[in-house]
Amino acid sequence: xxxLSSSLIVSVLxxxxxxxxxxxxxxxxxxKVVINSYMADPAPKETLKQLVNRFxxxxxxxxxxxxxYPHEDYKTLIRTWLPSKKAxxxxxxxxxxxxxxxxxxxxxxxxxDDIWGEGKSFEDYFPKAFKSISQFEGETxxxxxxxxxxxxxxxxxxxxxxxxxxxxxxxxxxxxxxxxKENGYTPISIGSKFxxxxxxxxxxxxxxxxxxxxxxxxxxxxxxYTNPKVxxxxxxxxxxxxxxxxxxxxTSYSWQEGAKFLFNKEAGMYLMGQFIQDVVSDEKVKKDLxxxxxxxxxxxxxxxxxxxxDGYMIPKNAPHPEAAKEFMHYLATQQSQWFFADxxxxxxxxxxxxxxxxxxxxxxxxxxxxxxxxxxxxxxxxTKPAMADKAMDQIVKFMVNPGQIDQILQAMExxxxxxxx
Amino acid sequence: xxxxxxxxxxxxxxxxxxxxxxxxxPIFYTIFLSFTQWDGLTAPTFIGIGNFVDLxxxxxxxxxxxxxxxxLLVYVLVPLPLGLAFAMxxxxxxxxxxxFKTAIYLPLTLSFVVLSQIWTWIYQPKYxxxxxxxxAIGLGNLTVAWLSNSDIVxxxxxxxxCWPQTAYTMxxxxxxxxxxxxxxxxxxxxxxxxxxxRFWKVILPLxxxxxxxxxxxxxxxxxxxxxxxxxxxRGGPFRSSEVLANYMYVExxxxxxxxxxxxxxxxxxxxxxxxxxxxxxxxxxxxxxx
Numbered sequence: 001x002x003x004l005s006s007s008l009i010v011s012v013l014x015x016x017x018x019x020x021x022x023x024x025x026x027x028x029x030x031x032k033v034v035i036n037s038y039m040a041d042p043a044p045k046e047t048l049k050q051l052v053n054r055f056x057x058x059x060x061x062x063x064x065x066x067x068x069y070p071h072e073d074y075k076t077l078i079r080t081w082l083p084s085k086k087a088x089x090x091x092x093x094x095x096x097x098x099x100x101x102x103x104x105x106x107x108x109x110x111x112x113d114d115i116w117g118e119g120k121s122f123e124d125y126f127p128k129a130f131k132s133i134s135q136f137e138g139e140t141x142x143x144x145x146x147x148x149x150x151x152x153x154x155x156x157x158x159x160x161x162x163x164x165x166x167x168x169x170x171x172x173x174x175x176x177x178x179x180x181k182e183n184g185y186t187p188i189s190i191g192s193k194f195x196x197x198x199x200x201x202x203x204x205x206x207x208x209x210x211x212x213x214x215x216x217x218x219x220x221x222x223x224x225y226t227n228p229k230v231x232x233x234x235x236x237x238x239x240x241x242x243x244x245x246x247x248x249x250x251t252s253y254s255w256q257e258g259a260k261f262l263f264n265k266e267a268g269m270y271l272m273g274q275f276i277q278d279v280v281s282d283e284k285v286k287k288d289l290x291x292x293x294x295x296x297x298x299x300x301x302x303x304x305x306x307x308x309x310d311g312y313m314i315p316k317n318a319p320h321p322e323a324a325k326e327f328m329h330y331l332a333t334q335q336s337q338w339f340f341a342d343x344x345x346x347x348x349x350x351x352x353x354x355x356x357x358x359x360x361x362x363x364x365x366x367x368x369x370x371x372x373x374x375x376x377x378x379x380x381x382x383t384k385p386a387m388a389d390k391a392m393d394q395i396v397k398f399m400v401n402p403g404q405i406d407q408i409l410q411a412m413e414x415x416x417x418x419x420x421x
Numbered sequence: 422x423x424x425x426x427x428x429x430x431x432x433x434x435x436x437x438x439x440x441x442x443x444x445x446x447p448i449f450y451t452i453f454l455s456f457t458q459w460d461g462l463t464a465p466t467f468i469g470i471g472n473f474v475d476l477x478x479x480x481x482x483x484x485x486x487x488x489x490x491x492x493l494l495v496y497v498l499v500p501l502p503l504g505l506a507f508a509m510x511x512x513x514x515x516x517x518x519x520x521f522k523t524a525i526y527l528p529l530t531l532s533f534v535v536l537s538q539i540w541t542w543i544y545q546p547k548y549x550x551x552x553x554x555x556x557a558i559g560l561g562n563l564t565v566a567w568l569s570n571s572d573i574v575x576x577x578x579x580x581x582x583c584w585p586q587t588a589y590t591m592x593x594x595x596x597x598x599x600x601x602x603x604x605x606x607x608x609x610x611x612x613x614x615x616x617x618x619r620f621w622k623v624i625l626p627l628x629x630x631x632x633x634x635x636x637x638x639x640x641x642x643x644x645x646x647x648x649x650x651x652x653x654x655r656g657g658p659f660r661s662s663e664v665l666a667n668y669m670y671v672e673x674x675x676x677x678x679x680x681x682x683x684x685x686x687x688x689x690x691x692x693x694x695x696x697x698x699x700x701x702x703x704x705x706x707x708x709x710x711x
Contacts, residue, residue, distance in 0.1 A: 016541075076674045079462050080461070083462060106462050106463055108462065185529070192658075193569075193657060194655065195653070248566075249546040249566035249569050250546075251566075251569035251657060252544075252566050252567075252568050385675065385676045386676040386677075386678060389671065389676050393657075393660050396657070397659035400569075400571070400659070418475075
């Protein structure tokens with residue numbers, strides 16, 4: 001029996017191999033494009049696959065292959081593909097801003113200036129604000145796909161029950177926290193085990209108090225962390241910590257575990273990206289979720305928001321750059337951008353998609369971003385990995401020991417020196 | 422005759438080549454990389470002992486080193502004697518002994534990742550098994566956030582490691598006990614040695630080969646501990662549970678400081694080499710005969 005099954009397996013393998021070779025033979029005269037993708041979660045993976053299928057239907061002379069890798073592994077593996085003439089794919093999925101610039105800087109990416117079609121340019125497809133995260137040294141290297149926003153998520157039923165309004169100012173926000181606490185809710189949930197959730201708080205306090213320009217200088221290592229303006233960030237944050245508004249033992253929880261406290265009404269609010277909607281299993285809870293903008297602390301500071309953006313790049317060593325560019329053009333079009341965003345509740349980067357196409361919550365997010373002056377990516381996307389790694393430790397440490405601001409700032413500054421000087 | 426003499430070497434050739442390519446060569450390559458700065462993208466640049474200077478000024482390196490020492494001490498003090506005790510107890514034919522033996526051995530068959538995930542739930546501060554039980558029996562004031570209290574997190578992790586490690590040493594000692602000749606044991610009995618004396622004067626010396634392996638494996642396991650830390654805390658909160666192997670991984674594959682990670686690897690390699698060679702030297706100096 002055992003022998004039979006193993007010979008069966010062998011013959012199946014041989015047959016599929018033979019079929020594979022003959023299929024490859026059939027596809028030989030087609031234009032090949034190989035995409036390496038980090039969209040490993042079921043929903044985005046399926047969406048990209050369908051997008052490719054649609055493209056192949058419209059362009060039967062193309063043969064597009066997707067290789068999917070787990071998100072975390074991908075970030076390491078891409079460093080082995082890019083410099084290699086043999087292993088390089090034609091298109092890679094990647095992140096806008098500093099992370100894209102890292103590869104452009106090393107000469108590993110191909111400019112995309114000729115993919116837009118006759119007489120058209122980047123700005124015919126994407127908002128101006130996206131230039132700063134897609135163009136480096138005057139040339140476009142990054143094709144934005146979609147993005148999402150951050151906000152304070154809450155449950156409408158809880159706010160209704162306590163007669164709470166979405167706070168706009170810092171003062172109102174503190175009142176909401178206090179009222180939630182009085183009524184037995186943990187005002188703010190957070191799961192800081194993997195640190196980045198705390199980094200969102202750091203970013204927002206810095207954006208609200210010091211503005212996007214200062215923040216980006218800090219991210220690029222041009223400002224010292226011992227600057228008093230950075231200390232203000234922690235002092236403001238300390239107010240919330242001192243009043244006990246944050247969830248206890250938050251360093252024990254992943255971001256999803258932190259979200260559970262919001263979903264089951266133990267906690268009132270959660271500063272999180274739009275993708276929090278992806279992890280709600282209960283439809284009733286999903287409908288009850290709403291969000292508001294991080295409160296304005298200083299009205300004189302131009303409003304900035306975090307809008308992490310994902311997209312595509314073509315490596316310098318891509319074996320089929322011409323075919324890849326044709327597919328990239330397709331990825332930039334209104335239809336394909338809308339298809340992707342609509343399937344995943346993201347916001348498409350393409351500027352020609354009408355706001356009214358989106359669902360109500362996405363429209364609200366879109367309006368929020370349209371009314372802001374600047375956008376940033378995220379702490380660990382805007383600064384260098386080695387800086388982000390050590391600084392996020394310090395940020396979480398601050399949340400647990402708010403009394404150690406000075407030591408924490410010094411530790412962050414020491415790392416800035418090491419990474420940037 | 423000549424042909425025969427060379428036969429073993431021919432058989433050895435392939436494993437030796439593989440070993441050289443996949444084990445020996447990477448060791449030397451890592452040593453080379455530890456003197457360079459390398460982001461994994463462009464060619465490594467030689468920077469001399471710069472990485473090692475940084476390392477000795479790096480507070481996280483010392484945290485990781487001390488945590489590894491904690492792992493080492495607890496690993497030698499707890500699972501090793503406990504494994505021996507279980508082995509002694511189970512080394513007889515009692516009804517049901519096989520079931521208990523299997524039960525204790527079972528955690529060793531689980532992957533460390535699975536084990537860590539299970540214990541993450543057990544340690545969960547609000548709904549985890551430990552804290553819920555403590556609350557239920559009226560010891561609510563003893564509940565702690567096991568994985569986010571920076572003073573105890575390392576010990577919480579070591580407990581997880583001790584579980585399979587005890588099973589492992591038990592198996593090694595059980596195998597060793599099979600080799601204790603019954604004649605010697607009977608002779609000791611006839612000579613009037615009591616249980617305690619038989620254990621200390623007869624069994625333990627005869628278990629020496631098994632003990633050597635058990636101690637060496639325990640030391641190596643504790644110093645290269647990675648999976649439990651990486652899955653359960655990733656070295657957090659704020660690096661208080663960091664160990665050298667995880668720090669090396671984070672520096673190399675998350676922060677892309679391959680040179681720095683290689684320097685950490687070299688240090689870890691030297692520490693393990695030191696412990697193991699000192700230990701083996703002590704052992705082989707005094708060979709037991711019977």
